[in-house]
Amino acid sequence: MTTAGRFGVYGGAFVPETLVPALEELEAAMTAALADPAFIAELDGWLRDYAGRPTPLTLARRLTEACGGAEIWLKREDLLHTGAHKLNNALGQVLLARRMGKTRIIAETGAGQHGVATATVCACFGLECVVYMGREDTHRQAVNVYKMGLLGAEVRPVDSGSRTLKDATNEAIRDWVTNVENTHYVIGSVVGPHPYPTLVKRFQRVIGDEARAQALERWGALPDLVVACVGGGSNAIGIFTAFIEDEDVELLGVEAAGRGIETGEHAASLEAGRPGVLHGAYSYLLQDADGQVRETHSISAGLDYPGVGPEHAALRDAERARYVSCTDGEALRAFHRLCRMEGIIPALESSHALAVAERRAGELGLGHRVLVCLSGRGDKDIDTVRAVGGTGEGTQ
Amino acid sequence: MTAATAGRFEAAFAARGAGERPGIIPYVMAGFPGPGDTAPLLLAYERAGSLAAEVGIPFSDPLADGPTIQSIGWRALEQGMTPARAIAQVAEARAAGLTIPVAAMTYINPVLAMGVEAFAAACAAAGIDGVIVPDLPVDEAAGLAASLGAHGLAHIPLVAPTTPTSRVARVAATAAGFVYCVSVTGTTGARDRVSPAALDLLARVRSVTDLPRALGFGISRPEHVEALTGHCEAVVVASALLDAIGTGGDDPGATAERFIRGLRGVGAAG
Numbered sequence: 001m002t003t004a005g006r007f008g009v010y011g012g013a014f015v016p017e018t019l020v021p022a023l024e025e026l027e028a029a030m031t032a033a034l035a036d037p038a039f040i041a042e043l044d045g046w047l048r049d050y051a052g053r054p055t056p057l058t059l060a061r062r063l064t065e066a067c068g069g070a071e072i073w074l075k076r077e078d079l080l081h082t083g084a085h086k087l088n089n090a091l092g093q094v095l096l097a098r099r100m101g102k103t104r105i106i107a108e109t110g111a112g113q114h115g116v117a118t119a120t121v122c123a124c125f126g127l128e129c130v131v132y133m134g135r136e137d138t139h140r141q142a143v144n145v146y147k148m149g150l151l152g153a154e155v156r157p158v159d160s161g162s163r164t165l166k167d168a169t170n171e172a173i174r175d176w177v178t179n180v181e182n183t184h185y186v187i188g189s190v191v192g193p194h195p196y197p198t199l200v201k202r203f204q205r206v207i208g209d210e211a212r213a214q215a216l217e218r219w220g221a222l223p224d225l226v227v228a229c230v231g232g233g234s235n236a237i238g239i240f241t242a243f244i245e246d247e248d249v250e251l252l253g254v255e256a257a258g259r260g261i262e263t264g265e266h267a268a269s270l271e272a273g274r275p276g277v278l279h280g281a282y283s284y285l286l287q288d289a290d291g292q293v294r295e296t297h298s299i300s301a302g303l304d305y306p307g308v309g310p311e312h313a314a315l316r317d318a319e320r321a322r323y324v325s326c327t328d329g330e331a332l333r334a335f336h337r338l339c340r341m342e343g344i345i346p347a348l349e350s351s352h353a354l355a356v357a358e359r360r361a362g363e364l365g366l367g368h369r370v371l372v373c374l375s376g377r378g379d380k381d382i383d384t385v386r387a388v389g390g391t392g393e394g395t396q
Numbered sequence: 397m398t399a400a401t402a403g404r405f406e407a408a409f410a411a412r413g414a415g416e417r418p419g420i421i422p423y424v425m426a427g428f429p430g431p432g433d434t435a436p437l438l439l440a441y442e443r444a445g446s447l448a449a450e451v452g453i454p455f456s457d458p459l460a461d462g463p464t465i466q467s468i469g470w471r472a473l474e475q476g477m478t479p480a481r482a483i484a485q486v487a488e489a490r491a492a493g494l495t496i497p498v499a500a501m502t503y504i505n506p507v508l509a510m511g512v513e514a515f516a517a518a519c520a521a522a523g524i525d526g527v528i529v530p531d532l533p534v535d536e537a538a539g540l541a542a543s544l545g546a547h548g549l550a551h552i553p554l555v556a557p558t559t560p561t562s563r564v565a566r567v568a569a570t571a572a573g574f575v576y577c578v579s580v581t582g583t584t585g586a587r588d589r590v591s592p593a594a595l596d597l598l599a600r601v602r603s604v605t606d607l608p609r610a611l612g613f614g615i616s617r618p619e620h621v622e623a624l625t626g627h628c629e630a631v632v633v634a635s636a637l638l639d640a641i642g643t644g645g646d647d648p649g650a651t652a653e654r655f656i657r658g659l660r661g662v663g664a665a666g
């Protein structure tokens with residue numbers, strides 16, 4: 001096995017031979033672009049003038065009081081244009097694709113946030129955009145499907161396999177294999193074959209770079225704990241990366257425990273999976289004894305994925321980051337608390353991080369600070385939350 | 397190396413006459429059309445004069461496959477097909493007298509789940525001669541190739557129209573049995589014609605290796621096979637054959653034999 005694109009033993013590029021030259025071309029283009037001050041300036045300009053960076057750091061005042069411990073601070077990716085951190089990556093990759101002369105953009109999406117972000121950037125540049133989405137998810141996230149249409153993208157529902165994010169990703173890769181000459185595949189998280197995990201990390205690390213600078217400026221100190229939800233892991237890598245060398249900063253990733261790990265209906269790859277290969281990378285994977293990828297469940301479509309980015313696998317094995325999980329019910333209750341106490345409607349994905357942050361804030365006690373990546377806003381989840389009803393009290 | 401298995405591909409290709417049409421390597425997904433049908437189909441493939449056969453071990457997320465093989469694989473999994481059972485079907489066919497070479501085709505994750513070494517040993521014990529893993533490019537393949545070699549099995553890598561010739565040479569250097577040439581930039585599935593890119597790839601492969609070349613992905617009609625005479629030594633036929641078997645009534649073996657003889661351009665007696 002090669003050492004290129006490895007995080008410890010994880011990562012690699014397990015793809016059909018047809019795609020190998022395209023991945024090599026992408027890696028070369030990435031290296032050249034990231035070393036080019038003109039490209040970086042162009043990207044920074046779009047992030048500032050179009051996306052709305054830097055995003056604020058907000059003290060969750062009443063939530064902190066209610067938890068009775070460490071201060072809870074929110075990195076407000078929910079305020080980014082299109083409502084989630086996904087735009088950071090979509091902007092970076094589409095700018096890179098333009099530089100590579102690609103005229104057609106494809107993407108996969110689960111919650112629809114990455115699809116909306118990609119469709120948005122393609123509209124800015126007048127690029128053809130096709131988004132693959134599992135049929136199940138087109139129902140769960142109908143508003144985002146409509147939005148992508150408004151933005152001029154074509155949404156292709158995927159009926160193979162379990163009809164969710166993993167199958168949409170398969171279909172996007174098949175499209176790429178077929179149209180590799182003119183098409184760039186904008187993958188939505190730190191997953192997939194090398195160089196994607198590295199590329200997406202580069203475009204998301206702005207979250208943590210900003211937050212670290214904001215912390216030093218506002219508090220004159222670093223947070224004691226950084227918490228982020230983990231689907232594929234891009235917002236988590238995005239906020240962790242700036243703090244990796246800060247050994248005293250605890251890094252905590254939160255996966256979806258769905259209806260409970262013990263029920264088997266969850267999406268906690270790092271907690272309950274074994275290493276394997278999905279979508280071109282070797283990482284933790286929810287699979288059966290024969291290596292067939294298992295179906296997953298989470299109330300949040302963005303976390304409903306059986307794999308996880310290879311760098312998280314390495315951080316876990318190296319014990320630099322810890323990974324825990326949070327059930328649908330715990331996330332829903334955290335969702336409602338943030339609405340009521342802070343006037344912020346969070347994405348259900350981000351609510352997983354909030355639930356664990358609240359618990360840990362109490363444990364850490366006064367005089368400490370918890371930094372939470374509020375990866376997105378919850379507008380897309382209103383129908384899901386309304387269908388459950390109440391304030392989440394009494395749900396599992 | 398147990399020459400008995402490594403040699404089956406070599407002997408099969410050596411037995412071809414000069415100027416002959418490419419030999420036929422028909423594919424079957426283990427458990428298709430029904431759980432017990434694989435061994436009888438393999439025997440029908442041999443009766444039809446196939447050069448070799450390919451047996452698919454289904455995987456939940458087959459990235460390189462188009463709709464036909466995806467849906468057949470999904471159904472096989474739903475009916476309880478597993479890697480161990482798929483391999484056992486080849487052993488069953490061997491016990492019933494199958495003599496043509498057999499390659500197993502699957503994705504890397506089921507192989508890793510069984511363990512690379514255990515997988516190679518199980519394939520060898522069942523009388524499988526080679527292994528094709530479409531999501532394992534040469535850069536990641538050293539471990540599997542070594543285990544297969546130790547068990548006398550051929551590691552059969554793929555090259556595609558997008559593969560530069562320098563890389564084709566590197567891939568071919570790890571190959572045994574034959575080089576699997578992908579005819580299209582795309583997934584498996586029947587196509588109307590053989591692309592010029594495929595002929596170009598076959599010529600580029602020949603410029604760097606003497607190994608036999610099998611062209612696959614999209615080959616579906618007798619005229620494709622005829623037109624490929626002199627360009628490659630074998631063709632792999634999958635989706636079109638499985639479509640024919642799936643719609644061909646209740647004798648899969650007879651349908652398969654008819655289809656394969658048609659591709660070979662011979663009558664019922666051939």
Ligand SMILES: Cc1ncc(COP(=O)(O)O)c(C=O)c1O
Nearest residue numbers: 189231232233234235302349376
């Ligand atoms: C708001 C939000 N947060 C988190 C995620 C999960 O992705 P990742 O783990 O790559 O950050 C998604 C995915 O759609 C999302 O929309």
